[in-house]
Amino acid sequence: MELFVFVCASIMILVGAIGVVVRKHPVHAALSLVLTLFGIAVLFVAQEAEFLAAVQVIVYAGAIVVLFLFVIMLLGVDRVEELRTEPIAGQRWIAAFVGVAMLGLLVAAIVTGAEAVIGRGDGIASNIAGDNSDANVAQLANSVFSDYVLAFELTSILLVIAVVGTVLLARKRKGQRVVAP
Amino acid sequence: MINIFAIDPLLVGDLLWTPLIIVLLKVLAVFVTGLVATMLMVWFERKVVAGMGNRIGPNKAGPFGLLQTLADGTKLFFKEDLIPERADRFVFKLAPFLSFVPAFLSFSIIPLGGDYRNGNGGMVTWFGEQTRVQLADPPVGVLFALAISAIAVYGIMLAGWSSGSKYPLLGSVRASAQMVSYEASLGMSLATVFLVTGTLSTSGIVNAQGTLGTWNVVATGLVPFVIFFISATAELNRPPFDLVEAEQELVGGFNTEYSSIRFALFFLAEFMNTITMSALMVTLFFGGPQPIAFRGVVLDIPLIPNGLEGTVWLFLKVLVFLYVYVWLRATLPRFRYDQLMNLGWKVLIPASLGWFMLLAAQRLGRDQGWNTIAVTVVSVVVLGICYVLLQLAFSVSAKQREAEGSMF
Structure with missing residues (x-):
């Protein structure tokens, strides 16, 4: 069951994340971002962090992306952008480098911290005994x-x-x- | 892993067939109740507004015109479904569902009945299984409703934008600015309820409101309820805050380009949201399915078992709110947009924040054993200073605006 939820949520997150990058239309990209944020909220629920999930939806999906959309609609940038020219020279190479470096950092963190996370296996809620729903x-x-x-x-x-x-x-x-x- | 299904004793342990069927029945019941309630609400609104305007209202289809909504709905279904040429086709089709689905989702956390007396905590026994008369009781409870109403903004916003036309866009920008602004004061007044009851779950909140004195409308001191009511009206885009569909200025608002079933979905969502918000208000501030009780005297409806009586009480309480909403529509003129924003940002948000701080100070004082009167005096003085500072800031900014001209 947990695996099933994880796979579904991951597919949502990945499809959304790829959509943000690939979609040419700014509004569609923003909507893909909402999909990603939703998937993360689902993962939070699966980890018994319901409060974080609710806040994730209220703050990120409900306020921040709405503001993004506002800017896109009001400033009239809701048309397809010209992507061939680089505003800053060498921007793409730097972005690629930073991206790979970030990935390396994340992988390193996961590899070194794997035991700490998997070994203990206590979620946020389980620290307080009983089924206190407001834990x-x-x-x-x-x-x-x-x-x-x-x-x-x-x-x-x-x-x-x-x-x-x-x-x-x-x-x-x-x-x-x-x-x- | 159990918590993923929300804490309902029905779903603890192994999944058996009986609980599964009960849950499916609940889903069906909530959905059908929602649809039928919406249908009757439209009829009720038209009839009451007509009565207040000395007209007759719908009276041809069915007894008392009850089936008028059904007739209108059927007509809408069979109309031609148009998509404007300049519309963004995918988003245009998606938007009605983004406003229709949240309307039903938030209905699922409301306790629709159950026995909350004698420490039963809203439990009823169906087919030998203990359960609550609500579809889901997630640990985050009311925050779920808040999250869902945050999602509902997308439906309206994207509907206006994807139409590819001027007036819908204006309408949707107005609507989403209004909804986002009023969400803040809505959340702040909700927080006072959490502070007083000490729980987020809807069944827990209802359970804490046993007698008239512990109803949250009294326990939080009326102000949060008033703020919540005003903010909820704005959040619903109901009159007097219905600038979204100001016909005189915007043709029809965000749904101008919609026709047929897509328009019907928006319409349905709007009325469904009104019912849900009323039910939420009853749950939060008026004891939900709890009967009216005062000092041990319970106003019991005879002959009906306690579990079912909760539903009757909820229905009666919700009906009062629905009537008030219709009443507002029939009597109040629409706000101007700057008045709306002033009310939201300069009055409701500071007021709800101040009241929250006041209640928090009281709570802290009680926990620490401080003198209640001293705590009250100090917090009122602090709030008074804050008020003066705020007014000073407003007057300074007004003066500067006059000197420099407006920003845009």
Whole structure:
């Protein structure tokens, strides 16, 4: 059963991920991204991390990709892009190199950490005994608001800085004409 | 691995035939209930709006015009299905399903009945199996509904975009901006319910609301309910927030180019969502299938077993909300778009956040054994300072806008 769920979700994720890269139309690429995010949410559920799955759908699929689509629709970039010219010289080679390096890193991490993950075999929920349905949320809250509270607060400051920066960038300065996009 | 089926005692252990059949029956029942309820809701709305406008309303098809929706639906099925030439064909066909399927999915987590009295926790016994009268009771409960409503945005957004035409696009951009903005205050007011009941699952939330005093509408202090109600109305694109289909400005809104069955699916989803949201509100704030009880006196409906009585109570409570929605449609004029955004971002989101902090402080004070009055005074003062700062920020930005001209 678990294998079946894993295979289905993986197919969803892979098809979506390939679609993001291959699809020429930006809107179709964004929709493929939604498929990928959904597949990841399914995997989270299979790992008994229901809260993460819900948040994955609410935040990523529900808010972030909607914003992507907004930008695509409002700025009128929803037509097929010219892909033959490179905006930055040598961009493709660098991208390929970084991609391969990333893959190497991931494989290395999996190989070195294999025993730690497979050997222990305890999901997020199973740490708390019994069938407490809110174990997920309670544990996440405990670690976020006690052990990792500094990192949590720093992340929120980062978000605030991003918002302030966006407002500053988008503001019209005095006497400056707004150029229609 | 058991949790993947949501925690229903029916599905713990080996899978046998009886539980499987019960689950299939539940799926069928929820689906059929949804469809029939939608049909009756359309009739109810037309009849009540007609009554408020001193008209008769549908009265030809069936008794009291009850079958009018069926007739309209059949007509829509047999109409020609058009796809505009400039449409994105795949997305155009996909969009109605993206708004229809979520409407039904979120209905599956609502407790539709069951015996919540005497510590039964909503359990009923069917064919010798213990189960709940709800299709699924996932551990994340209400967050599932929130996630589903986040997905429903796609249906409307893509429908407008894929039509390849101007007014649908405008309508869908309006709609999705509105839905995304109001989702924030919807979530914040939900969080107060979680804070008070201490659980996310819908059956747990219903179980915690035994008497009138513990109904969440009282326990959370009314404000979250009001915010939730307004946000839900905006999320549903119902009047007075139906800018999505402002006929005077946008022809017909995001579904202008749709016809035949695809249009019927959008229509169905809209009414289905209204019913689901009403049921969700009853579940969260008004005790769901729990009977009205006060200080040990239970308002019991005689002759009906407790398990079935829950369904009756839920139906009555939901009916009140549906009537209120129809009432709003018949009486309130539509908001302007800037008013809508002001209400969402400048009033509802700060208010829900402030109320959440207030309740959290109360909870912390009780856990730590602090003086309740002192905690209340301090938190009210802090919230007052926040309010003044917020108003100051608004007035400064308004002044700057006047001096510099608007941004766009």
